[in-house]
Amino acid sequence: MSELTAENDTALRLERHRVELTAYCYRMLGSAFEAEDAVQETMVRAWRGFDRFEGRASVRSWLYRIATNVCLDMAKSSQRRARPMDLASPSTAATPIDAGLPEATWIGPVPDGRVLDSGGDPADQAVARESVRLALIAALQRLAPRQRAVLILREVLAWKASEVAELLDTSVASVNSALQRARATLSAGGEVPVNDPARPMDEAQRSLLARYVDAFERYDLDALTALLHEDATLSMPPYELWLRGPKEIRAWFLGTGIGCRGSRLLPLTANGAPAFAQYRPGGVPWAVQVIDISDGRITGLNAFLDTDRLFPLFGLPARLDP
Structure with a gap:
């Protein structure tokens, strides 16, 4: 095998894990x-060290070891991220x-395309979708970084305790203890690890979203707020302000948020x-809205306003033609 062919083969072996590593x-x-x-950074380290990789573990588990170390290093030097609801009262x-x-x-x-594989078992896909929901991601940030890694590897990726212990260079007892503490922290905050897969999009949800788009684009606030749960929230990072309940959300859209009148929504x-x-x-680009739905109602309008970074990330046009 030529050197160029060997390098291409190595690159392909590493790249096939990019989506799941990004999700992790x-x-x-x-x-x-x-x-x-x-x-x-994980790929660069793996590429540089591939000739020293002795095959004592799978390429996948080796990459997870590298990615975990990279993430733990990054977590040490940065603050824990949160949602507006985690920082202040409504x-x-x-x-x-x-x-x-x-x-x-x-x-x-x-x-979704960055973190969810399009193929595979539908049940596994449903669990994967649930494991990247905003509420769970926010809950995970409340954990110490090593607890976070243990919980994700054990509860989301279904690794054995012995596999996690080997990856983290620790004991099975330490892994089990970290998992117990992580579960307790999430339960105390009202969040639990992923157990029940997300319900696939059905006709009722599609109808709800169609009515939401119609109401938003017509700026019919009565119709829009009729779709909201009584405890629905509206948040708008980078602003710390957030609102709860259809009455406050309606008043905001008719007051400070009146510039949203006449907006168009593109599905993502x-x-x-x-x-x-x-x-x-x-x-004019304004927001990426992520919609939370439960029991036939919209429970969360998460509007992210950093369009200079987010619209290119989602492959969106910098401006929409009238």
């Missing part, structure tokens, strides 16, 4: 951009918009959930 790093770090950086529609907090403060959205998928790119009048 995203769960660890809470940012699509940091996850991409972590995976790229505001009212009359609350002035704040100056906004730095990007590193926030959990960010991620395109992000974080295993339905999403939309919002363009304000004139085709």
